[in-house]
Amino acid sequence: xxxxxxxxxxxxxxxxxxxxxxxxxxxxxxxxxxxxxxxxxxxxxxxxxxxxxxxxxxxxxxxxxxxxxxxxxxxxxxxxxxxxxxxxxxxxxxxxxxxxxxxxxxxxxxxxxxxxxxxxxxxxxxxxxxxxxxxxxxxxxxxxxxxxxxxxxxxxxxxxxxxxxxxxxxxxxxxxxxxxxxxxxxxxxxxxxxxxxxxxxxxxxxxxxxxxxxxxxxxxxxxxxxxxxxxxxxxxxxxxxxxxxxxxxxxxxxxxxxxxxxxxxxxxxxxxxxxxxxxxxxxxxxxxxxxxxxxxxxxxxxxxxxxxxxxxxxxxxxxxxxxxxxxxxxxxxxxxxxxxxxxxxxxxxxxxxxxxxxxxxxxxxxxxxxxxxxxxxxxxxxxxxxxxxxxxxxxxxxxxxxxxxxxxxxxxxxxxxxxxxxxxxxxxxxxxxxxxxxxxxxxxxxxxxxxxxxxxxxxxxxxxxxxxxxxxxxxxxxxxxxxxxxxxxxxxxxxxxxxxxxxxxxxxxxxxxxxxxxxxxxxxxxxxxxxxxxxxxxxxxx
Amino acid sequence: xxxxxxxxxxxxxxxxxxxxxxxxxxxxxxxxxxxxxxxxxxxxxxxxxxxxxxxxxxxxxxxxxxxxxxxxxxxxxxxxxxxxxxxxxxxxxxxxxxxxxxxxxxxxxxxxxxxxxxxxxxxxxxxxxxxxxxxxxxxxxxxxxxxxxxxxxxxxxxxxxxxxxxxxxxxxxxxxxxxxxxxxxxxxxxxxxxxxxxxxxxxxxxxxxxxxxxxxxxxxxxxxxxxxxxxxxxxxxxxxxxxxxxxxxxxxxxxxxxxxxxxxxxxxxxxxxxxxxxxxxxxxxxxxxxxxxxxxxxxxxxxxxxxxxxxxxxxxxxxxxxxxxx
Numbered sequence: 024x025x026x027x028x029x030x031x032x033x034x035x036x037x038x039x040x041x042x043x044x045x046x047x048x049x050x051x052x053x054x055x056x057x058x059x060x061x062x063x064x065x066x067x068x069x070x071x072x073x074x075x076x077x078x079x080x081x082x083x084x085x086x087x088x089x090x091x092x093x094x095x096x097x098x099x100x101x102x103x104x105x106x107x108x109x110x111x112x113x114x115x116x117x118x119x120x121x122x123x124x125x126x127x128x129x130x131x132x133x134x135x136x137x138x139x140x141x142x143x144x145x146x147x148x149x150x151x152x153x154x155x156x157x158x159x160x161x162x163x164x165x166x167x168x169x170x171x172x173x174x175x176x177x178x179x180x181x182x183x184x185x186x187x188x189x190x191x192x193x194x195x196x197x198x199x200x201x202x203x204x205x206x207x208x209x210x211x212x213x214x215x216x217x218x219x220x221x222x223x224x225x226x227x228x229x230x231x232x233x234x235x236x237x238x239x240x241x242x243x244x245x246x247x248x249x250x251x252x253x254x255x256x257x258x259x260x261x262x263x264x265x266x267x268x269x270x271x272x273x274x275x276x277x278x279x280x281x282x283x284x285x286x287x288x289x290x291x292x293x294x295x296x297x298x299x300x301x302x303x304x305x306x307x308x309x310x311x312x313x314x315x316x317x318x319x320x321x322x323x324x325x326x327x328x329x330x331x332x333x334x335x336x337x338x339x340x341x342x343x344x345x346x347x348x349x350x351x352x353x354x355x356x357x358x359x360x361x362x363x364x365x366x367x368x369x370x371x372x373x374x375x376x377x378x379x380x381x382x383x384x385x386x387x388x389x390x391x392x393x394x395x396x397x398x399x400x401x402x403x404x405x406x407x408x409x410x411x412x413x414x415x416x417x418x419x420x421x422x423x424x425x426x427x428x429x430x431x432x433x434x435x436x437x438x439x440x441x442x443x444x445x446x447x448x449x450x451x452x453x454x455x456x457x458x459x460x461x462x463x464x465x466x467x468x469x470x471x472x473x474x475x476x477x478x479x480x481x482x483x484x485x486x487x488x489x490x491x492x493x494x495x496x497x498x499x500x501x502x503x504x505x506x507x508x509x510x511x512x513x514x515x516x517x518x519x520x521x522x523x524x525x526x527x528x529x530x531x532x533x534x535x536x537x538x539x540x541x542x543x544x545x546x547x548x549x550x551x552x553x554x555x556x557x558x559x560x561x562x563x564x565x
Numbered sequence: 566x567x568x569x570x571x572x573x574x575x576x577x578x579x580x581x582x583x584x585x586x587x588x589x590x591x592x593x594x595x596x597x598x599x600x601x602x603x604x605x606x607x608x609x610x611x612x613x614x615x616x617x618x619x620x621x622x623x624x625x626x627x628x629x630x631x632x633x634x635x636x637x638x639x640x641x642x643x644x645x646x647x648x649x650x651x652x653x654x655x656x657x658x659x660x661x662x663x664x665x666x667x668x669x670x671x672x673x674x675x676x677x678x679x680x681x682x683x684x685x686x687x688x689x690x691x692x693x694x695x696x697x698x699x700x701x702x703x704x705x706x707x708x709x710x711x712x713x714x715x716x717x718x719x720x721x722x723x724x725x726x727x728x729x730x731x732x733x734x735x736x737x738x739x740x741x742x743x744x745x746x747x748x749x750x751x752x753x754x755x756x757x758x759x760x761x762x763x764x765x766x767x768x769x770x771x772x773x774x775x776x777x778x779x780x781x782x783x784x785x786x787x788x789x790x791x792x793x794x795x796x797x798x799x800x801x802x803x804x805x806x807x808x809x810x811x812x813x814x815x816x817x818x819x820x821x822x823x824x825x826x827x828x829x830x831x832x833x834x835x836x837x838x839x840x841x842x843x844x845x846x847x848x849x850x851x852x853x854x855x856x857x858x859x860x861x862x863x864x865x866x867x868x869x870x871x872x873x874x875x876x877x878x879x880x881x882x883x884x885x886x887x888x889x890x891x
Binding site for chain 1: 595596597601612614615617618621649650651652653658661662665717720721724725728731732733734735736738739833834835836837838839840843844850852
């Protein structure tokens with residue numbers, strides 16, 4: 024998946040509805056079909072989406088539907104390749120100066136906008152300027168505020184200089200580059216491009232029928248070679264069951280399956296004959312976070328005891344039907360910052376949970392609930408409405424904690440009130456939520472102690488001087504080995520401290536019609552080589 | 566009569582302003598702001614960009630100033646721009662959705678009245694027979710079955726199993742390339758399921774209402790007189806009884822007017838129909854104040870006009886009202 028911008032961590036408020044996941048292996052053996060022959064042009068890929076795009080000028084929107092479309096219409100200077108390493112996209116190459124303060128991008132020549140104009144450094148400079156312009160209502164200016172100067176040295180060279188070395192900076196230039204010749208000197212918020220984007224990407228925008236579909240067509244002059252597929256249709260189907268029936272009836276070619284659909288409803292020969300299913304870890308994790316401003320959770324032993332009492336395997340089986348991996352920390356398994364074996368991880372150990380709680384001064388009271396100074400050990404887990412998996416998780420945890428003598432209540436809240444009345448005011452005991460995992464492993468926004476203010480993301484109030492130091496060190500160098508050492512150590516500390524109980528990384532489970540060939544599952548998913556997908560002439564339907 | 570009409574129309578304005586004031590207050594009382602809904606939990610958003618967004622939408626001004634600005638725009642028939650990231654004029658967003666909702670609702674309304682009135686009459690005429698009981702069971706099943714569940718079953722049966730009807734949406738892929746007649750046929754096929762399920766669900770209310778008013782009329786003395794004169798039962802029912810029994814139905818028709826632009830969220834979500842229900846729901850969830858207010862104002866206007874029309878029709882239809890108080 025080509026992340027169109029350096030979206031680092033955005034709360035996964037809904038189920039993983041997107042179809043643009045990142046697969047690693049096909050779960051079922053692909054159906055053996057007649058040899059497909061060489062790639063041919065034609066046919067359309069029809070994708071189902073729960074949400075409708077809001078604005079197709081990427082810096083003005085934050086929803087996944089908008090970024091699905093703009094990811095195909097626009098390009099960034101850099102992108103993550105299929106193995107999740109940074110590579111040049113509109114930039115042919117780049118150099119970081121020895122002091123780590125400036126990055127020089129050498130742009131590709133001969134890249135064309137969809138209207139035929141040539142792409143140059145002027146476009147990059149414009150995109151940077153409009154993003155940091157105080158008049159632009161964008162949520163994405165933060166990364167670029169660190170930039171001291173940005174210059175177009177010539178038409179094909181672009182240089183940015185930072186005040187201090189900033190490693191996430193490189194990935195931030197993966198944001199889509201906007202066409203300067205169409206936007207410069209105009210009010211971007213009123214630009215027709217928000218409904219009719221013009222980019223440099225593999226697909227050209229054709230039409231958007233509100234509430235129904237967005238249609239893209241292949242760009243014959245695409246600099247990496249034109250896509251084989253003639254069209255890409257993004258159908259808006261707000262209900263998951265309807266989408267699944269559309270898939271079975273042939274109304275769409277691809278959607279993300281739920282664990283139940285993947286495990287129980289699609290293992291029949293008829294479905295497997297018509298579709299290929301893929302399975303790979305999604306870039307997200309679910310956690311139970313403790314409000315560390317409360318005396319109850321200030322005691323590390325209580326947090327550790329809860330983690331010991333929780334059986335993460337059982338949760339993955341019960342909630343995801345096994346379609347997920349245990350999480351130990353904030354990274355995705357298989358990425359370079361992920362530490363495969365975390366020594367400090369307590370694991371599932373009810374006996375140790377009991378011992379830790381005893382050590383913390385809790386004794387068994389009447390009714391089977393632990394007590395300290397006459398007060399029962401009881402707290403409330405809050406989660407947002409509309410996410411059934413999180414509710415089930417909370418219920419399984421409730422039952423497990425009861426067996427060690429902790430009383431848990433569950434409260435489900437509408438999203439807006441949840442944020443405004445509880446999270447922002449710090450009025451909660453524990454929350455069951457999820458984060459998406461950023462491509463760049465920088466943890467500043469969620470784990471640094473300076474981010475504990477209202478509306479900031481370290482809302483559980485985790486403060487650890489060593490973690491602060493390691494985070495700053497990790498983002499201050501471009502050396503991957505040095506960065507990895509920092510993030511490995513942070514994972515050990517988080518496992519020791521248990522500010523969250525990291526629960527699981529769910530799997531993304533896309534199903535794609537078997538007539539599409541050339542799909543290459545990789546750590547980055549299946550969408551990374553969309554331009555190489557094709558349908559043999561005999562099987563083309565659209 | 567003219568004076569009555571004028572009085573009624575003048576009454577509408579303070580009512581409308583009252584409605585907008587209350588809705589404006591209520592929507593602002595709901596926790597969360599549009600800016601917050603867009604930027605919450607996003608690490609890329611600093612306090613400054615949040616403040617900048619609030620200023621952009623005018624949310625930094627006191628509430629009464631915001632209301633005043635909104636009202637003065639409304640007086641110029643300007644609903645303002647949406648607070649969603651697309652920042653489009655609210656009018657555009659509503660206008661592109663109204664035709665879909667309106668046509669589905671008009672078809673459903675015609676079907677509903679066309680079916681519910683005859684079966685209501687039939688049930689009344691054949692009171693306490695097997696026909697009456699059968700109709701009761703039928704309409705109450707429609708009323709009691711959750712529409713989303715029935716919709717899913719029908720979609721599975723007619724769409725996936727039999728492959729007779731399309732499952733969701735309004736048009737098939739490649740609709741643009743069809744001939745006008747085929748386009749019409751394509752659209753009709755897409756509307757069969759949503760319209761018939763919506764109608765099935767709403768038969769109960771109207772047909773029971775029709776049944777009871779009809780029964781009331783049938784027990785009147787003048788019906789007995791009509792029968793005693795030896796009139797044919799047909800003439801008694803349709804000429805004498807039905808005319809009077811239909812009077813209260815006019816009120817119901819008037820009440821249906823605002824419902825014509827309101828869509829059901831669940832329904833539109835299941836059938837992937839881009840209608841007003843979805844638009845309003847998304848507006849409320851994103852705290853898109855101008856959009857929500859825009860839809861509510863239109864709804865309020867239609868309700869007021871619907872009531873007025875119902876009263877007027879009543880006056881026209883019923884001489885007692887026309888001559889008595891009007």
